[in-house]
Amino acid sequence: MNNGLGAIHPIQLFFLTYMMQTSVAIFILPRSISEAFGTNSWIMLIVLSGIVMVNIFLFQLVYKKGDGMSVFEIMNVTLPRMITFPIYIVFAVSWSISASLILKEYIYIIQLVAFPTTSFIYLLSVLIIVVLFFMQYPIYKMIRAAGVLFGLASVTIILTVFIWPDFSIDRLTPFIFKGTNVSFDWLTIIDQYRPFLGFELCLFLFPYVTKDSHLFRSFYLGNAFTTFIYVYTVVLCLGFYSFDQLQHIIYPTLHFFSFIEFPFLIRIENLVYSIFLVKALVTAVFYYWISKQAIQQIIKRESKFWLPLCIIAFSVFITYPFTTKQELELSLRFAGRFHSVLIFILPLLLLLLLYIQKKVRK
């Protein structure tokens, strides 16, 4: 089934997974994960990635058991509207708020680094227009565009080579998960799961892929690539900064780019955060797209412009009070926690519904 829109190639899905998962969270990842788990915290990234793989496997089970039925179809068939509608509203609200927060986090960073006196709402408006433009196109075109933007974003990975001469393995220390005051509990783990979020888009792509798209294989590989980039970034930071220093730097990944210097170019971090715009944009666009899909189940009307605009306006309105670093971090943390739990429970719920459907049919 591809609704006659066009085929999605596996490589596009692979790029999409990476673009969805890595957004501005990678700027703070080395610090946040080191604060949470201490020395050599990169090991924990592999464990978290394993959980993501299990999560994608659950999506795959839903796809297999439901014969490619979309999430909404599965729910609509079994559950009454009284139950599905509030669930769809929760979907729409949570994903649109997350999208808005991601955009706001990005703007917060560019304000801090480059545009300290430019109005927040002004910068947000510029981004929202791009998001709206993006959403005018059908999903397969959006995915293709994300693939092209991946090319742009991958430049930053190449730039990290210039950090290598200042990397020292000694600074990694042989200690495992030491030197942290944060207690090792479920909430800490869920909070560190946030940088991996974005792969849940997979669950909503069922109606748009063909067998040749290899949806799940692409997402497994995409997540493996994201994990590789995360581990690489964290290890690089641990060898580039001293452990205590790392805990003081708000955006370690952005910070190390400022150390790179070419004879013709200095302060490369300004280039990097500009490039990261595309990552924040792709994540936000697809989150808004999920919201739109959920709302369309309720209002049953196709609207390319006004519906996305209303969703975006609503999410911006809801997240309007969150402007300082603390407020943004806290709201992102709670949104992340909610999503992490939701995308684990959702496939289980869907599997249960599919099981009930099967029983009823028999």
Added chain:
Amino acid sequence: MKKGLSFVFMLLLVGCNDKYIIEEVGFLHSLGLDVEKGSDMDEYLVTGVIPQIAPDAKNNRELLTSVSSSDKEALLDLARQSNRDVANGQLRNVLFGKELAEEGIQENIRTMNRDPKFGTRVQVVVVNGQANDLLSQPYTQHPEASQYIDALLEKEARLNNIPETRMHQFTRDLYDDGIDPVTPILRRGEDTVVLDGIALFDNAKYVEKIDPKSSRIFFFLLGNYSSGSLHLELGKGEDDKTIQLLFDSIQNTREMTITNVDETEKMKIDIQVSIKGSLVEYNGPLDITKQKDLRTLETELENRVENRARHLLSVLQAQGVDSIGVGKRVRNSLSYEDWESLNWKETFQNIEINPHVEAEIINIGIFS
């Protein structure tokens, strides 16, 4: 229609905020920080050097000074003296006067790290004397003092005479529990700026300096480096002339062996230094074209370097500053609990550290 509308809207949003017109911005190139003894409290004497671009200006630079209780406030005060917007984005070096460095520069470093405009490549330097004095001189051969200092430091770091201590490296070593930071130290010469060696820090407080003549020895103990040269005097020759030796294009490797790491009192560290290079100058009695004599000279070189390395280590141990990062290796040989319970500063002062040097003369040039 809607796309058209959005497009027009987007054009309207093309902003003119946070703009900088290059002629209207004064890019601070060097910043000097000194302590100014006040009547009741110490204040900062801040000196800023901005390259001058006005075509009719007599000087190549704009020199601004200010006295204030906070370095940030002084920066604002500097801006009030200039007809341009003073920006820190192109700052190349921060010079701390010796007196201020002795009092500790932790807070200044922390503030500079916090401000995203400073960047991580700013050179951190100590001035043997006052930074203000060094920056305010009209160097006739180098009218732009800040660029002169910058180029001087870059060249010396490339030759391994001083460590490259930009804001990043200084902060990194300041926060590392297994190494103490170092910086280059400069002094004012006659119409020149002179490199005065390596400044050793105990945490963020300047305690001692290494003579420029021993700088290359410091690098032998610090890690693996290539390039740079070493000059040695090997006593008096037959005609009462001093025997000179210049060892050039040096490549060195360092290996550290730690024994009895679990027992603090018995801990012993052996630093194996291997140096290779070209013999550029030698005016002694040995016939260096002969293999046997060359080997004798190598042994002489090994002994001299070993003695100087031992002396250098004794200076570091006496001051209790682990500037060569022995602590990092000890930390990585211990369990986390053992390292945390170890008072490394005290241990470093009391353990036995022995340098062992192996020298190899690769060539003696192209004329014998």
